[in-house]
Amino acid sequence: MTASIISGKELAQEKRKQLAQEVKELKQQGVVPGLVVILVGDHPASISYIKGKQKASEEIGVAFTLEHFPESMEEKELLDVIEKYNHDESCHGILVQLPLPDHIQEKAVIEKISPLKDVDGFHPLNIGQMMIGEDTFLPCTPAGIVEMIKSANIEIAGKHVVVVGRSNIVGKPVGILLLNEHATVTYCHSRTPDLKEVTKQADILVVAVGRANFITGEHIKENAVVIDVGVNRLETGKLCGDVVFEDAKQIASHITPVPGGVGPMTITMLAHNVVKSARNSAERLQVSKEL
C-alpha cells in the first residue's frame, strides 16, 4: 500500500476560490480587504515568500501593498510605520516579514502590530486567545496543517500527535491547535533523547525541524499520517522536506508533499486572516452606523 497524498496545492486552490467570493461580497459592501507587507533588507528567501503572498492576494482580490525598506532602517522608524498602518482604515492586515536585521528586536515589532490586524497570528494576545481556544487570528502554518488533516477526513480526537520542533511559529502552536481538537500531544526537540522511540508512537507525525531528509522510515509507525512542514533547498537547487518522502510513502497512510503541501496552505491561511479582519472591520463599521 502506498500513502495517499494530501495536496496542499489543491486544497489551497479550493479555499482561494471561496475567499475570492467573500472578497467580492465585501467589496459590494464598500470594504476592500487590504494587506500591508513590510520588508526590511533584501533577504532572498523573504523576497520569494513575499512574491507568493502577493500572488495569492491578487488572485483573491485583496489589495496588496509592499513597504520595502533598507537593511539600515532603525527600529523606531519601523515601529512608526506599523503605527501608521495600525490607524489606516484601508489596511486590515499588517505582516512584518521575518527574519529582521539583528539590530531590530522582533518582539518589539510583533507587539507593536495591532492585535486586530495581526494576520500572522504572532501577537502575544492572539497567541493567548489561541491557547484558550477563543476565536482569533491563528498562525498560518499551524492553521493550514489542521485544515489539511481535516480535508482528508482524518479523525484527530483521541489520536496521538507527535510534533518534532517547538518553534513559536510552527511547532508549539500546531501542537496547541491539535490539542484543542482533542488529540494527545507530545513535543520533541533537539534535547529529546531517542527521537525514534517517540515518533514511532505517533498516529499523526508533524515534522518542523528544517533539516533535509531528517525523518526516515525508521521514525514512522505503520499507517501514520505524516505532515512534513520543512522546506529545505538542496545543493541541486531542488526543494525537499524534512521527511524522506519515498520512505514515508511506503509506510504512512497519508503524507504531505514538498513542494505542494503545507506551503500553499500557509499562504492561503494568511489570505483567510486578511479577509476575516476585513469582515470584522465591516461589522464594526455597521455597528457604529447603527448607534
Ligand code: NDP
Ligand atoms: P526553527 O529553526 O525555529 O525550529 C526548528 C525546531 O527543530 C526547533 O524546535 C529545534 O529544537 C528542532 N530540532 C532541531 N534539531 C533537532 C533534532 N536533531 N531533533 C529534534 N528536533 C530538532 O524552525 P521553524 O519552526 O521556523 O521551521 C521549521 C521548518 O519548517 C523549516 O524548514 C522552515 O523553512 C519550514 N517552514 C515552512 C513553512 C511552510 O509554509 N511550509 C512555514 C514555516 C516554516 P530546539 O528548540 O531544541 O532547538
